[in-house]
Amino acid sequence: MYETRSPVDDRFSFSTKGTFCCAKPSERVTILIVVLSFAFIAVAWYKILFEQLMWYFVNDGTYVGTETARTIGYIYVFSLAFLLAVDIIVIRLVLHGNIYSYSADEKHFSFLSEKAHIRKTDIFYDDVVSVSYDEYYLFGTWLRGYIVYITTRSLGTLRLEYLFNRSIADKTTRNTPFHIIEERVAMITENASIYGR
16 A cells, blocks of 8 residues: 555554655756766767877887787777676665655644755645645656656645656555545545535
8 A cells, every 4th residue: 555554553543654655856967967977978089089099000000919909909898897886876875765754643634855945844634725746757758657746735736757766566646645634534524524524
């Protein structure tokens, strides 16, 4: 269920807590910088190793043998492989997102993220107007989660770029922590209609 949901005490009153991940605000820019810098370094390194060194050897009158050319090729390939491995690690760290902690009880849902510098935000169910979702894509192609809009009377609209948990097969909105808010708001609305409040 709700990501790393951990029921505290469901026997007497509703209470739960867990974690979820949201995208880093700068994830697209960071990925573009990493990819473009890799391409720039690959071209620059090629020019330095092959064009400049070959030009130097040929114009100096020194014959560039097969072993030297092969060595230069190995240096180029291995240095790019190392750089590519570093770039992949950086991209994976960026795509992991920021971890948020949440807790929920009968009256409110709270979340915070020290890594993303998000202070504790309390959302009281009777203050919620609506919860809606849009699919969240990276560069318009890869579905990564949902953009969650929680509209409240006192806090306005809160926007979170929620990321799917890879271990959960059912990636519907019902398996997000924010479904707790929807359930509780529905219960308040139902009780209000029953008791005429």
